[in-house]
Amino acid sequence: MRTRVFYLSTTVLLTIFLFGFAFQKTDNKTKQTPKVDNCLSCHKDIDDMPQGYSDYDVHRQAGLTCASCHGGDPSSTDQEAAMSPAKGYAGVPKRKDIPKFCGKCHSNIDYMRIYQPRIATDQVTQYYTSMHGKKLMAGDENVAECASCHTAHSIFPVKDPRATVYKLNIPSTCNKCHGNSELMKKYNLPSNQLEEYSKSVHGIALLKQNDLGAPACNDCHGNHGAMPPGITSISHVCGMCHSSNMEYFNATKMAKAFAEQDFHGCEQCHGNHGVQKPTDDMVGVGKNSKCVDCHDKGDVGYVAAEKIEAEIVQLKNNYDAATNKFLEVREKGMNDVDIGFLLQDAKQNLIQSRTLVHTFDPAKVVVKTKDGMNITNKAIMLSDKEISEYYTRRNGFAAATLAFLVIVIALYLKIKDKEKRKQA
Amino acid sequence: MLKNIGSKIVSSIDERYDLTPVRNLLQHKKVPEHRHSVWYYMGGVTLFLFIVQLLTGILLLLYYRPGEDSAYESVRFIVTEVKFGWLIRNVHSWSANLLVLFAFVHMFSVFFSKAYQKPRELTWITGFIILVFSLAFGFSGYLLPWNELAFFATKVGTDxxxxxxxxxxxxxxxxxxxxDVTGATLSRFFGIHVAILPAIFTFFLALHLLFIQxxxxxEPEEFKNLPEEKxxxxxxxxxxxxxxxxxxVVVxxxxxxxxxxxxxELGNKADAFASAPKGIRPEWYFMFMFQSLKFLPAHILFIEGELLGVLFFGVAGxxxxxxxxxKIKHRSGWKFQPLTLIGIFVVIFIVIMTVLGYLL
Structure with a gap:
């Protein structure tokens, strides 16, 4: 009997729990997608829509309503009832409250996974670790919060080209504040980053060539947790893409010396926002050399820099010579297939030699440049062979034509002779 | 001294095999000389080009490997690595085109000089068959390098x-x-190109030459009407x-x-999944037919335009x-014979359609 009561009560409780759960879910959904959205219809009627409102906003497209963020009762046609605090109406959030306002949903994985199972929910946490977040918490309302970058009412997914945070749009989005010299002066920050970045190798790739693989501001500074990279983290930031360079650099004595003297890793030689495509004379002892900034004539680093530059320049010149020969072979319509493959290998060697500059060890660079020289020499040799074959063929044709001409003349004379004899 | 050795060899063969018929043929065969004699040489040039095709074709066979994975590679090997391979392959391709050109010239010269008339009806028919087989040689050989253009042209052609x-x-x-056009088509075309067609072609060529001998x-009409001494x-x-x-030698x-x-050009290797490259055209000698088919409307009186075109060319052939x-009776008032007029029309049609094919 006792067991029966136990089973019965358990079943009843379980049923109530499941029903409750099911109702709660349904309730949740109906809350998001009410049949009538009186907020929108009234505000449209009286032409009092939020600035920059878009019907294609990601939240609107997902079925969220004004009330989903601002609270209130969208089913009511009475303004006071609809916008009553008793119905949860929160109105327009204050700037300092915006991160938490968005975080109500965006920090809640149970809620967010309904829309995107893999979405991150740590944006608000990260934000409060950023310089923007810290200053906002301290009461500075000039710094960026969620809506500063994402907008409030025309938010699009990050991969949508209409989004302010789409890769190609990020530099101009950050520049809205960071390009404002008046505003930046308060923080003792420069305001020409976009100008510098646009001329840099990264900026040209992203903004002119639309290469989405090139880094935008957030790739180095982070997005929600945005901070200027610290001295120790610079080589890691660059190393996210330039991994071999980072690995070689970090293994050198120079890396330690840099750290001791508070030098900015990669930035020390390459700069930051305005980073240019490196040239071979950045190493060496010439006027564009970065090595002579620290190394004096005669010291070990000076000698190493001189040797490394000489090796790379020699390979580069040989590679250019081989490329010119290859183009001549191609222009002459001869077989350029193998030469093309060799040049690909040689280019690989040249790139690797340049990367090995970051070991600051001439012996390591020489291993690669030597390989590269052997390959380019082979390409030049093959090209010469093809070019010589080109002329051999033409000379052969000239000789054959001469031989044929002799035969033709001989035949012609023989025919004429026969005709003459016949007439005689 | 060489003459002595030569005559010794000939007399030794003569002794055993009796060369009288050959000697008679060589001594007695005569060729008329008149203002149109130059056309007599066209058939000879076509024959010469066929011999070139045969020899270069055999040489190419030493290195060519049919198959989806080897055809293109072997042709590339021939033109890049094999000594004089480039020359043999290019001579084979050029000679194929010139062969068809000279065969056409030869055919029209025979047509306009009325050499096909009795008793040479079968020489004409065997000649026409040889021309058709030359075109088949061209079509099957075009696919063998297994490059993009050939692949798609074969697709269109077989369609x-x-x-x-x-x-x-x-x-x-x-x-x-x-x-579809696949490696199986390549093997098939290879077999057709190097075994089936040469066998049939050689048979009809032998008949053609035998009839001429x-x-x-x-002899043209005006020559026949001349007095014997002229x-x-x-x-x-x-x-x-x-x-x-x-x-x-000049050719x-x-x-x-x-x-x-x-x-x-060898171009890129055929890829069935790649989109068709621009400028897919058949070989120039198929162009007049290809262009005519393109001009036809989709439907002509409930019959598909393309079908009507194909049937027309079949019947016309x-x-x-x-x-x-x-036989069309020639009336005294006519300046030209009706068949000559038809021939001129055919030549003009082929030339215009071919030119349009390349211009449009």
Whole structure:
């Protein structure tokens, strides 16, 4: 009997729990997608829509309503009832409250996974670790919060080209504040980053060539947790893409010396926002050399820099010579297939030699440049062979034509002779 | 001394095999000389180019490997690595084109000089069959390098065969070795190009040459009407043969020139999944038919335009082959004979359509 009561009560409780759960879910959904959205219809009627409102906003497209963020009762046609605090109406959030306002949903994985199972929910946490977040918490309302970058009412997914945070749009989005010299002066920050970045190798790739693989501001500074990279983290930031360079650099004595003297890793030689495509004379002892900034004539680093530059320049010149020969072979319509493959290998060697500059060890660079020289020499040799074959063929044709001409003349004379004899 | 050795060899063969018929043929065969004699050489040049095809084809066979994974690679190997491979392949390609050109010139010269008339009806028919097989040689050989252009041109070409009612589809499948152009088509075309066609071609060529030897060269009407003393002949051997040989040497030199200065591009390897490249065209000798089919509307009186075109060319080809048996009465008021007018129209049609094919 006792067991029966136990089973019965358990079943009843379980049923109530499941029903409750099911109702709660349904309730949740109906809350998001009410049949009538009186907020929108009234505000449209009286032409009092939020600035920059878009019907294609990601939240609107997902079925969220004004009330989903601002609270209130969208089913009511009475303004006071609809916008009553008793119905949860929160109105327009204050700037300092915006991160938490968005975080109500965006920090809640149970809620967010309904829309995107893999979405991150740590944006608000990260934000409060950023310089923007810290200053906002301290009461500075000039710094960026969620809506500063994402907008409030025309938010699009990050991969949508209409989004302010789409890769190609990020530099101009950050520049809205960071390009404002008046505003930046308060923080003792420069305001020409976009100008510098646009001329840099990264900026040209992203903004002119639309290469989405090139880094935008957030790739180095982070997005929600945005901070200027610290001295120790610079080589890691660059190393996210330039991994071999980072690995070689970090293994050198120079890396330690840099750290001791508070030098900015990669930035020390390459700069930051305005980073240019490196040239071979950045190493060496010439006027564009970065090595002579620290190394004096005669010291070990000076000698190493001189040797490394000489090796790379020699390979580069040989590679250019081989490329010119290859183009001549191609222009002459001869077989350029193998030469093309060799040049690909040689280019690989040249790139690797340049990367090995970051070991600051001439012996390591020489291993690669030597390989590269052997390959380019082979390409030049093959090209010469093809070019010589080109002329051999033409000379052969000239000789054959001469031989044929002799035969033709001989035949012609023989025919004429026969005709003459016949007439005689 | 060489002459002595030569005559000794000939007399030793003569003693055993009796060379009288050969000697008679060489001594007695005569070629008429008149203002249109130059056309007699066209057939000879075509024959010479066929010999070039045969020899270069055999040489190419030493390195060519049919197959989806090897055809393109082997042709690339031939033109890049094999000594004189580039020359042999380019001469083979150029000679194929010149062969068709000279075959056409030869055919029209025979047509306009009325050499096909009795008793040479079968010489004409075998000649026409040889021309058709030359075109088949061209079509099958075009695919063998297995490059992009050839692949898609073969696709289009075999699609046209599929248009023919009843037998079209099965014939298309038979030609392709399946529903699509694949490695099976390549193997098939290779077999057709190097075994089936040469066997049939050689048979009809032998017949064609035999008929010419039996009947001698055709004499044009105005030549026949000349008084005997004004008729000029030259012996076939050695006079005509020497002139023939002279022309062959010139043609061979031109052939090497073309092979060296205008080599045939190999292009990219065929890829069934790639989109068709721009400018897919058939070989120039199919262009007039291809262009005509393109001009036809989708439907002509409930019949598909393309089908009507294919049937028209089929019937026109048959009628052209049977020309020796077509008699149209020539009325005294007419300046030109009706068949000559038709011939002129055919030449103009082929030329205009071919030119349009390249311009449009």
């Amino acid at each position: 046209i065969v599929g248009v023919v009612p009843v037998i079209g589809q099965p014939l298309k499948v038979l030609l392709r070795g399946g529903e 039996r009947q001698g060269m055709h 008729k000029k002949y030259i012996p076939f051997f050695p006079d005509f043969a020497l002139k023939d040989f002279l022309l062959w 061979f030199n031109v052939l090497i020139f073309l092979a060296l200065y205008f080599p045939w 048959l009628v052209w082959m049977m020309v020796p048996y077509i």
